[in-house]
Amino acid sequence: MQLVIFIPRTESSLSLLRNALPMFIKRFGKVALPLPKEFCSIAVANPGNAVEMLREVVGEAFVRLWGWVPGFFREAMVEYPFADFDCYYDMDRLRRSIDTSIEIARLVLRYRLGAKVDLNDWLALFSSIEVVRVPGDYVVIIDDYAVLRFLEKTHGFRDVVALGPLVPTPIELLELIALGILGREYLMGVIEYVVRYVSDYIVPSRDLTEALSRLVSDRDYLSFIRSMNL
Numbered sequence: 001m002q003l004v005i006f007i008p009r010t011e012s013s014l015s016l017l018r019n020a021l022p023m024f025i026k027r028f029g030k031v032a033l034p035l036p037k038e039f040c041s042i043a044v045a046n047p048g049n050a051v052e053m054l055r056e057v058v059g060e061a062f063v064r065l066w067g068w069v070p071g072f073f074r075e076a077m078v079e080y081p082f083a084d085f086d087c088y089y090d091m092d093r094l095r096r097s098i099d100t101s102i103e104i105a106r107l108v109l110r111y112r113l114g115a116k117v118d119l120n121d122w123l124a125l126f127s128s129i130e131v132v133r134v135p136g137d138y139v140v141i142i143d144d145y146a147v148l149r150f151l152e153k154t155h156g157f158r159d160v161v162a163l164g165p166l167v168p169t170p171i172e173l174l175e176l177i178a179l180g181i182l183g184r185e186y187l188m189g190v191i192e193y194v195v196r197y198v199s200d201y202i203v204p205s206r207d208l209t210e211a212l213s214r215l216v217s218d219r220d221y222l223s224f225i226r227s228m229n230l
């Protein structure tokens with residue numbers, strides 16, 4: 001990897017990425033994006049269809065995050081004909097992430113209502129987690145903190161450019177436990193923060209940018225993160 005760039009899944013960070021991509025293209029030529037291959041293929045041939053695909057599969061929120069990509073690809077074909085893009089996710093992974101989000105919301109609701117929830121139910125959401133394989137000689141954009149830490153562990157890189165807070169969400173902490181990067185002794189605490197994050201930060205916020213801003217302003221949560229040496 002020539003360079004690793006972390007972007008939280010927020011509107012403000014994706015806007016920064018959109019503005020920074022031309023600089024990365026001019027300097028490195030090759031950029032790998034955390035997007036489904038199917039989407040990127042259609043984005044070049046038919047931008048309108050690509051955006052509609054996103055809307056139908058994952059909803060309007062994902063379009064707000066990545067809907068600019070088809071237009072950017074078309075511009076890049078003219079301005080940077082040497083550019084090489086690699087999209088290293090697939091649509092099935094994206095669908096599974098949406099299903100996981102729905103199940104997390106269900107577990108949060110049960111928790112708030114006082115219903116008994118087995119701790120293993122939270123980890124079971126990530127039982128089929130797949131190891132992401134990114135192309136080697138590229139600038140790699142990563143939008144999942146757990147993926148970032150897994151690749152850091154397996155590839156040994158240390159330098160990361162962050163276009164936004166380099167702080168995992170509680171949901172990404174669950175993923176880290178499922179991957180075995182964090183110990184299960186943190187599970188109960190992580191679950192409590194997942195409930196707070198969804199109920200108190202995501203639901204009342206206007207968008208994902210505001211939700212993450214509230215999370216990283218939570219001093220108790222930041223102390224919890226530091227206790228894990230992340």
